Amino acid sequence: MRFIKNLAGAFLCVAVVHAAAAGDFSMQQVLGYPYPSGLVASQNGGKVAWVENQRGLRNIWVAEGPDYAPEQVTHFDSDDGQQLTNLSFSPDGTWLVFVRGGDHHENWPASGNLAPNPTSSTEQKYREVYAVAMDGGKVVDIGHGDTPTVSTGDHTLAFTHPEDGSVWTASIDGSGEPEKLFFDRGKDRELEWSPDGTTLAFVSNREDHAFIGLYSGRDQPIRYLAPGTHNDFFPQWSPDGRRIAYVRRPGDGGAPQPLLAPHPEPWAIWVADVATGEGHQVWQSPETLEGSYPETAGRANLHWAADDRLVFLADLDGWPHLYSVPAAGGEPTLLTPGEFMVEHVTVSPDHEWVVYNANTGDTRDDGDRRHLYRVKPGGGSPQALTRGETLEWSPVVPGDGTTVAFIRAGAKAPPLVNVMPLDGGEPRAINANHVPDDFPTDDLVVPKYVSFKSKDGWTIHGQLFQAAGSDAKKPGVIFVHGGPPRQMLLGWHYSNYYSNSYAVNQYLANHGFVVLSVNYRLGIGYGYKFHHPENWGPTGASEYRDVVAGAKYLQGLPGVNADAIGIWGGSYGGFLTAMGLARDSDIFKAGVDMHGVHDWSYALAGGWLDLKRERYQQHDWDRILEEAWKSSPEASIEDWKSPVLLIQGDDDRNVHFHQTVDLARRLDTAGVSYKEIVIPNEIHDFLRYQSWLEADRAAAAFLSKELKPGD
Numbered sequence: 001m002r003f004i005k006n007l008a009g010a011f012l013c014v015a016v017v018h019a020a021a022a023g024d025f026s027m028q029q030v031l032g033y034p035y036p037s038g039l040v041a042s043q044n045g046g047k048v049a050w051v052e053n054q055r056g057l058r059n060i061w062v063a064e065g066p067d068y069a070p071e072q073v074t075h076f077d078s079d080d081g082q083q084l085t086n087l088s089f090s091p092d093g094t095w096l097v098f099v100r101g102g103d104h105h106e107n108w109p110a111s112g113n114l115a116p117n118p119t120s121s122t123e124q125k126y127r128e129v130y131a132v133a134m135d136g137g138k139v140v141d142i143g144h145g146d147t148p149t150v151s152t153g154d155h156t157l158a159f160t161h162p163e164d165g166s167v168w169t170a171s172i173d174g175s176g177e178p179e180k181l182f183f184d185r186g187k188d189r190e191l192e193w194s195p196d197g198t199t200l201a202f203v204s205n206r207e208d209h210a211f212i213g214l215y216s217g218r219d220q221p222i223r224y225l226a227p228g229t230h231n232d233f234f235p236q237w238s239p240d241g242r243r244i245a246y247v248r249r250p251g252d253g254g255a256p257q258p259l260l261a262p263h264p265e266p267w268a269i270w271v272a273d274v275a276t277g278e279g280h281q282v283w284q285s286p287e288t289l290e291g292s293y294p295e296t297a298g299r300a301n302l303h304w305a306a307d308d309r310l311v312f313l314a315d316l317d318g319w320p321h322l323y324s325v326p327a328a329g330g331e332p333t334l335l336t337p338g339e340f341m342v343e344h345v346t347v348s349p350d351h352e353w354v355v356y357n358a359n360t361g362d363t364r365d366d367g368d369r370r371h372l373y374r375v376k377p378g379g380g381s382p383q384a385l386t387r388g389e390t391l392e393w394s395p396v397v398p399g400d401g402t403t404v405a406f407i408r409a410g411a412k413a414p415p416l417v418n419v420m421p422l423d424g425g426e427p428r429a430i431n432a433n434h435v436p437d438d439f440p441t442d443d444l445v446v447p448k449y450v451s452f453k454s455k456d457g458w459t460i461h462g463q464l465f466q467a468a469g470s471d472a473k474k475p476g477v478i479f480v481h482g483g484p485p486r487q488m489l490l491g492w493h494y495s496n497y498y499s500n501s502y503a504v505n506q507y508l509a510n511h512g513f514v515v516l517s518v519n520y521r522l523g524i525g526y527g528y529k530f531h532h533p534e535n536w537g538p539t540g541a542s543e544y545r546d547v548v549a550g551a552k553y554l555q556g557l558p559g560v561n562a563d564a565i566g567i568w569g570g571s572y573g574g575f576l577t578a579m580g581l582a583r584d585s586d587i588f589k590a591g592v593d594m595h596g597v598h599d600w601s602y603a604l605a606g607g608w609l610d611l612k613r614e615r616y617q618q619h620d621w622d623r624i625l626e627e628a629w630k631s632s633p634e635a636s637i638e639d640w641k642s643p644v645l646l647i648q649g650d651d652d653r654n655v656h657f658h659q660t661v662d663l664a665r666r667l668d669t670a671g672v673s674y675k676e677i678v679i680p681n682e683i684h685d686f687l688r689y690q691s692w693l694e695a696d697r698a699a700a701a702f703l704s705k706e707l708k709p710g711d
Contacts, residue, residue, distance in 0.1 A: 024510060025440035027697045030503045031055070031689070033414035034434040035496050036407055038085060041396035042093035043349065047134070048398060048405045049073075049096055050417055051084045052434065053496065056689025058084045060098060061417075061431065062134065065403055068419050068430045073132050074139055076100075081118035081687030082125065090150035091197070093399065094134050095172055097148040097157065102127040103683050106653035113163045116651055118687045120680055127162040131172045140174035147189065151197035158191050158200055165189060167202060167215070182215050184222060190233060195241040199274070203233045209251040212244060214274065225272035226279030229253070232270070234302050236310075238327070239351065245271045245282070245310050245327065247300050249293060259624050260539045262532060265292035269302065269312060271327050282310060282329045290528050295485055296320045297343045305377030306351040311335070313342060318528040322354060324377045333379045341525055343370065344494075348397045348422065352376070355395045355404055355422075359487070359525050361387050365449040367525060368463065368490045372406060374422070385424060393494040397422060409492035411446040414439070415499065445509050447490055450516070452553040458533075460546040461519040461526065463490055465509035466559065475564035475707035476554040478580070478588070479505055479517040480547055482571030484537075487525035488517045497685050501570070504696050511700065512709025513566075516554045520546035520576070537575075538600035538628035544579045551580070551587050563589070564707045568699055570594035571655060571684065578633035578644070578663070585641035590706035592699040595648040595655045595684055598663040600628035603656070637666050643673040645702040647695050649682025675702065 032055055039050040046065030051058055056079025061070045073096070076082070086099040101115045110116075115125040129145035132138070142148075145159035145168060157172045158181055165187030170178035186204030193200055200215045204224070210231045211224040225232070225244060234247040248268045257263045264287050272279030285291040294300060294313050301313040301322070309324045314332075316323070320341040323332040336342050340360035347354055354377055357370045361384065372385040372392045385404065386392045390413075395406040404422045408429065409415040416429040435441075447463035454460050481488050481498060493499045505515045519525070520543045521533045535542040547567070555562035567580045567588045574596020580588040597603055605625060629635055644667070648660045660676070667674050677698055679691050686692050 024443045025507070027504075027507055027700060028693060029436075029438050029440050030444075030507050030510075031500070031693055031696065032436045032439050033492075033499070033503070034416075034431065035499060036415055036417050036431070037394075037496060038087045039394045039396055039405060039407060039417065040087045040089060041398040041405060042089040043091050044399040045093045046398040046400045046403060047089065047093050048396060048417070048419075049087050049089065051087065051098075052431070053689070054434065055079070056081075058082070060084060060087065060096070060132075062096065063417070063419075063430055065398065065400065065419075068403075068405075068428075070417075070431050070434075074130075079689050080121075081116065081682075081691075083687065086147055088149055090155055090172070091152040095131055095150060095155060096134060097129065097131045097150055097172070099146050099148065100128045100130055101125050102146065102162065103653055103687075105685055106683070108653055110651065110653060115162070116681065116683050116687060118649070118651075118679075118682045118691065129157075129159050129170070131157065131174070133173075140172075142170045142172075142174060143178045145178070147191060149191045149193055151193040151200075152195070153197045156193075156197065158193070160188055160191065165205070167191065167200070182218070182222065184213060186211070186213075188213070190235060192235050192237060194237055194274075195239065199241075201235040201237065201244055203235065208253060212246050212272070223277050225277050226270065234300055236302050236304055238304050242274055243271050243327070244274060245269060245302060245304065247302060248281075258620060260620065260627060262289055262534070264289055267293040267300070269300075269310060269325070271310075280329065282327060283312075283325050283332060285314065286316070289532065290315045290318055294320055295531070296341060296524055298345055301342075301345040303345070303347045303354070304351065305347055305354060307378055309377045311345075311347065311354050311377050313345065315528050320524075322356060322375070324379070335375050335377070335379060336373075336382060339527065340367070344393050344395060346395050346397060347377075349399050349401050353397075353422070355385075355397060357393050357395060357406075363388055365490060368449055368461065368487070368519075370489070370494070372404070383424070385420065386427060389490070391489055391491045391494075392418070392427075407494065411491045412441050412444040414492050415494070440510075443510060444506050447505075447517070449490060450553070452549055454521075454545045454549040456542075456545060458521055458530075458546065460521070460549055462550060463488060463517045465505050465515040465517070467509050471559070473559060473561040474512055474514050475566065475703075475709050476551075476557070476560040476562075477508055477513050477515045477703060477707075478547060478550050478554065478565065478567040479515055480520065480567065480569035480573035480576040481517070481523070482569065482573045484520070484522035484543070484572045485524050485531065487519055487523050497570070500692055500696065504699065507696070507700055508703070511704070513703070513707070514554065514557065514560050516550050518547055518550035520550075538604060538624075538631050540627065541579060541631040544576060544583070547576050547580055548584060548587065551584075555587075566590045566592075566703045566707050568592035568594075568703065569596070571596065574655075575633065579636075581642045581644055582633040582636035582640040585639065588642055590643050590703060592645045592647065592702055594695065594699075595652055596633075596659065597655055598632060598659045599634045600632045601625045602658070602662070604628050634663060634666055637670050637672075640667070640670060640672050643675075643706055645699060646674060646676040647679075647698070648677075649679045649684065649686060649691070651681050652684045654684035
């Protein structure tokens with residue numbers, strides 16, 4: 001390869017120095033924010049815990065009411081890329097368990113289910129279950145495993161084995177060796193202990209169907225709840241432990257549905273009696289597109305609530321909203337009416353309140369923010385807990401029921417853990433002192449909400465990053481997010497990946513560019529029809545029209561040099577970046593394509609539909625592949641003239657690395673100028689801070705070199 005891992009020294013040095021001279025802060029400074037994630041609360045007492053990533057050093061912090069002073073309970077001291085995930089308190093709050101290692105956002109597992117090794121260590125990495133006692137005890141490495149959960153009483157620890165999905169157990173204090181808890185023919189997941197800690201519910205996945213299983217001891221056979229030809233998942237115990245609610249979807253079979261046209265994806269909510277195993281349907285989705293299984297955060301968001309009601313999320317009126325229904329069955333009650341989406345959902349320990357965030361509020365342009373609300377599960381007017389120009393997400397309510405903890409950010413303030421009274425009050429950041437002294441808060445711009453029309457009449461949304469100052473025209477840059485079920489916001493993002501993107505857009509705005517982040521159709525936040533357009537992606541790439549519309553809007557701004565427009569994005573944004581460079585090099589003069597899809601036909605035939613290919617060959621497989629190819633950047637390679645920087649980790653489990661290999665060979669043949677950064681053993685969402693810093697510096701340097709801000 002002409003360009004492995006690091007850019008040529010001369011290119012990087014000259015371009016980075018040029019960029020640094022034009023602005024006030026470095027990429028390292030703007031990427032130096034602490035990023036909290038995985039926020040959880042104890043069932044009893046007032047504890048919360050979260051993972052904090054400080055420039056690649058991931059550690060767990062715990063805080064307890066009423067003062068909520070953070071205490072660091074792990075001390076991992078290197079940027080080794082080992083994720084900390086699956087945090088969970090024991091029911092009495094005396095232990096915290098978590099997982100170290102793995103890729104928990106992968107589309108497919110690596111060969112042999114190997115954990116990522118982004119430092120290229122000579123030692124194989126694994127997903128490891130850890131436990132830490134909340135009385136100041138040491139951190140205990142339990143052993144290979146994932147998704148741990150702790151029962152009441154004797155603190156029985158159960159977890160899944162990362163290789164075969166079997167369920168294992170171990171002493172939570174690390175004494176003794178882990179052992180298999182039971183045998184089940186399926187690949188097990190979604191472990192949930194009963195309230196009394198005597199029975200473990202789990203999902204037994206059997207490829208074309210799945211059961212809800214119950215394990216109650218080695219001397220008793222596993223029981224399955226209302227087994228059938230369906231996919232049953234998302235088990236939720238009733239507060240009294242006598243019933244389990246779960247989601248039921250059809251098993252994988254029947255005539256294949258056409259891939260080039262939308263069709264309903266039905267689902268239902270069931271409740272089964274634990275003692276008898278008999279179940280009944282509580283609610284069934286309508287046979288409409290809007291009634292399909294939800295695709296936004298938390299999917300069904302199924303919870304037991306007060307008055308024996310089940311709370312769930314559905315798009316029945318064209319927006320992701322919360323509903324509740326009696327556990328015995330009946331008509332659902334809409335809890336969150338209005339033209340907005342609900343995203344992160346929790347229920348208070350007494351089951352009396354549903355707490356959620358949504359992109360609505362009484363501040364202008366709140367459609368591109370998130371605020372917290374609470375509502376009674378039986379209905380009534382939702383109550384706003386937060387408002388203004390900040391963004392809030394990931395609410396949790398500790399066991400004492402008096403406080404809600406959440407993560408809050410702003411346009412300039414990075415994400416921080418906050419607490420406030422559940423019945424309302426002023427939020428208080430409890431880890432504000434973790435923000436580095438050199439973080440450039442005062443030099444950041446406040447992005448402005450804008451909208452514009454696509455060629456076919458769609459209203460498209462975006463955020464404009466434009467620094468005040470000189471009247472000289474600046475080069476413009478279009479940013480396109482990945483997903484595509486994502487929405488870029490008027491502030492720091494609830495995804496670490498997109499907080500990184502937000503930081504880079506801030507850097508570019510500070511270093512002589514005008515940046516427009518385009519929320520193209522297919523994204524979330526603007527209703528079902530916007531999220532599910534016709535002729536999307538491999539069926540026509542209609543969303544690309546929105547990217548072109550954004551570029552033309554940017555070209556029309558008085559402070560922008562219309563002849564110097566660049567584009568960058570990752571994943572699906574990488575696909576759209578490549579589309580711009582291939583189809584419209586006259587508009588897009590340079591681009592940075594991070595791990596993008598370049599040939600949809602390969603993505604379909606070589607990955608996503610591989611197991612179903614034989615069935616689709618009896619349907620419209622040839623037409624699918626033909627349309628997918630025509631919707632790909634590589635189909636327009638003859639028109640690609642603009643230079644591009646390609647960036648990808650070669651252990652990518654979301655977009656095949658071959659997508660970049662294949663594009664590079666085609667660019668060679670076409671004589672297109674390109675640079676490449678390949679990071680050995682990195683995954684799709686780079687695990688190391690150093691990887692992000694390297695990629696982001698190179699992206700800014702490349703755009704600077706090609707578009708020349710300040711000239």
